[in-house]
Amino acid sequence: MEWEVVIGLEVHVQLATQSKIFSGASTAFGAEPNTQACAIDLAMPGTLPVPNEEAFRYAVMFGLAMNAEIGKRSVFERKNYFYPDLPKGYQTTQLEQPIVGAGQIEIHLEDGSSKTVRLHHAHLEEDAGKSLHEDFHGMSGIDLNRAGTPLIEIVSEPDMRSAAEAVAYLKKIHSIVTYLGISDGDMSQGSLRCDANVSVRLKGEEKLGTRAEIKNLNSFRFIEKAIKVEAQRQIDLIEDGGKVVQETRLYDADKNETRSMRSKEVANDYRYFPCPDLLPVVLTDDYVEQIRGELPELPDAKCARFEKEYGLSAYDADQLTQERATADYFEQVAAKSGEPKLAANWVMGELAALLNREEKSIAQSPVSAENLAGLIARIKDNTISSKIAKQVFEAMANGDGDADTVIEAKGLKQVSDTGAIEKMVDDVIAASASQVENYRNADPDKRPKMMGFFVGQIMKASKGQANPQMINKILKEKLDSLL
């Protein structure tokens, strides 16, 4: 039996407004408990909500970036349920008339293929507070600072067919919201949360299987693992004659498995109805068009431009444009050095590795774009070889100055003086009589490979500073002259 996994994602993104969606309390992260919960956030009697214009602006920006319909008339609804982190006993959200309607985006996969994932809709809602389960003698502590923070809930169609696709989609969402500057997209801080709806069905089957919703996925890695493990669980279950139950499950990262959440007592009847304290929000065409005109270059457009302008592969362009900061850095390096392909390699290679090791973001990069561009320029003009460049890069990361300073200080200039190289070649040939003899007696097509020994010796002798192309040229000439 061939199985197909069907995945839909619900992503909650915290919007980076200054104040809450319905009150003027601050949304700044990390404040002392309940110091950013005003009377409205606490649902004090007689208090009323007033929606934040910036939240709408951000939602429209998102909708436009998703090529989606904008709900020019949207309505808030009350979703009723009881939980201590939900002060009003209902969440103000949107249902029938959300701010963003159907849309779609392209995702790019590692194998170079791309796929369209459709957006069902996106809507604005308020975040709940936090429950702290550390013991207060058998009690839980409730912090309502987060209550009322604006969220945009992004609901995809069940278009994804693998964990990899799901991750690619999520990364795309992440890159869009960070590009737009509407959220910091920080999964570890909870600014971006993802729930995955996973079901399986036999390949070719049109009907959707029963799905399970997996919550508590707070990293790209976990999402990928959780989806894989859940899909397998469902497949195994069905193959064993069982039935998938529609339920909510939590991903356990330590055990790499999903488990059923303690069944939520009575299935919640949310009794949605339009919130009578809020009026319909009507946005004019002008308002939307003005926002469209002010949108920054979006990942897809930038990616396409990088491919065209810099001659990069689709995959490389995609990698470089996932984070706006990375794309900006890359472009600076490319511009200053005039070598986009080299720039791309260095940014995705050595720089990425460095940032990973030191757990730094590109904004905190120890090597500035200018300095990296300077390094690349020196590779390009043959002052140093690529290999030596790595040393220089490390030194720059250590704070030893720019490329020229390091090259000077460590005497790393590549030897490209023909005379000097000729001398080195002669010395090595003289010292390697038997290898020279083997070379002369070898099959012509085996000879190129045998050159490697000599090149290695010369490199050693020059402490890596001899220009490799030159070495090759002069060595070949000299060896050939001995044939």
Place this chain on the structure above:
Amino acid sequence: MHQLTIAEIIRGLRDKQFSSVEITSHLLERIQQLDSQFNSFITVTGDQAIRAAAAADARLAQGDAPALCGVPIAHKDIFTTNGVRTSCGSKMLDNFIPPYDATVVDNFQQAGAVSLGKTNMDEFAMGSSNESSYYGPVKNPWDPERIPGGSSGGSAAAVAAQLVPGTTATDTGGSIRQPAAMTGTTGLKPTYGRVSRWGMIAFASSLDQGGPIARTAEDAALMLSVMAGPDKKDSTCLDRPAEDFTARLNDSIQGLKIGVPSEYFGEGLDSEVGARVQEALKEYEKLGAELVEINLPHSKLAVPAYYVIAPAEASANLSRFDGVRYGYRCENPADLRDLYMRSRGEGFGEEVKRRILVGSYALSAGYYDAYYNKAQQVRRLIKQDFVDAFQSVDVIMGPTAPNPAFKLGEKNADPVAMYLEDIYTIATNLAGLPGMSIPCGFAHGLPVGLQLIGNYLDEARMLNVAHQFQQASDWHQQTAPAAE
């Protein structure tokens, strides 16, 4: 002094016939002596009132006195008052001392008024007799064995008993107008959105409106001028500049077209009440108005629609009362569910619980379309009836309530019988129109109210029409025997 209207008090203070401290102290004494008979106050803020009165006198002396400087009033205990308990007539908020003022309260403070305290009301504004208050029922000054109407029974009784010349109140289905009718006072519910609901504890958000209860239309106009106005903190409050609602009181009503709905004079209306209303209409004809028979064909659906919409909205509005952040909490909750179940089960009274359940039902899966959605459709039909009628008339009149004040306990057995008290008032809340009740006589010895319904934002005219009646009659000047 306690017989003076607000207008007279303003003049008296200005002409230095008495001071604010004098009249305030006098009324506080009256409250102390008489209110045990009526139970119209939940909280009396005597010390605060005297201090405020003294400050008002100082401002009056300086000559920079705002509109209602030094005038004693009281607030329905549904408006939050900073530092003063606001109970909403419920055990749930018996210990609730808000750290913020309702906009209405703040407005009166800015206007220099002196608040004597918080008046009694049906719990969470749900009722038509003020019998459901945690603080005990309010008695009608015209007959203390009878109810004063509700939910603003305390506000109405306090004015009728001449304990205070004017009070603030709220009206969701008739809760200003019906008690005004039952107590021989003048009450006004403005157009929806005129008065800010910030700090006005919500019952049914799309129906609630704050308004004044006083002895005269002129006083109601003076109070409304203070209460109404834009407020950015309330999304549903209209962004219209403050208005002087006394400006047109003395306009002529010659040629005024008064719509008389045939549906308001049918079955269920006490014949004496009907007779008083007809007499009042004849008075209006004498004053130069023209009576026009109109139809409001969907009238019968108003009460059913209301009893879906109001409880539905209330069921959500009251979810915040959970014993976590303020208000009543049950003893020793075993777990979270127990905390909610018992805090709410013990904190709320029977009528409130009943309405929350009805509201939850109307919104629940499978019933939303048949109940909530249907009621909102009917609501539009009801509004359309009025819009059509106002094409040909300037104001609509009829009885405020189907009967005069009934005896305490009389309608408790059957909630639906109680609901039908609001049969003539409810439609105006559904449509969002302004309405008033003014005294127009007696039936079986008890006050009868004439209801006026104005067009959207036409309060000034409605007050003018009421005022002209009060210039030509003296029903509004009758004093309840218990107030003597």
Place this chain on the structure above:
Amino acid sequence: MAVDAQTVEKLAELARIAISEETIDEVSSRLGDVLQLVDQLQAVNTDGVEPMAHPLDEVQVLRKDEVTEPNRRDEFLALAPQTEAGLYLVPKVID
């Protein structure tokens, strides 16, 4: 139309209001009375009628994004039945 005890219990659970065994029948019957009243709505044809959530056809005015609320934590915490370390306390929440 009558409302049975089971429905009342479900509603009581949804609304988190404890209803004692003794009063369930009474509540049931009263609810039934109210529902009978509102069932009158079914008599009228409302096809094509737009439901009206607000009496006046106004639209929402949005608020500028700025922090306007100061920290008033102590004042608000003072109103609560049980707090500790700046947090509202409730019986332990099990996810």
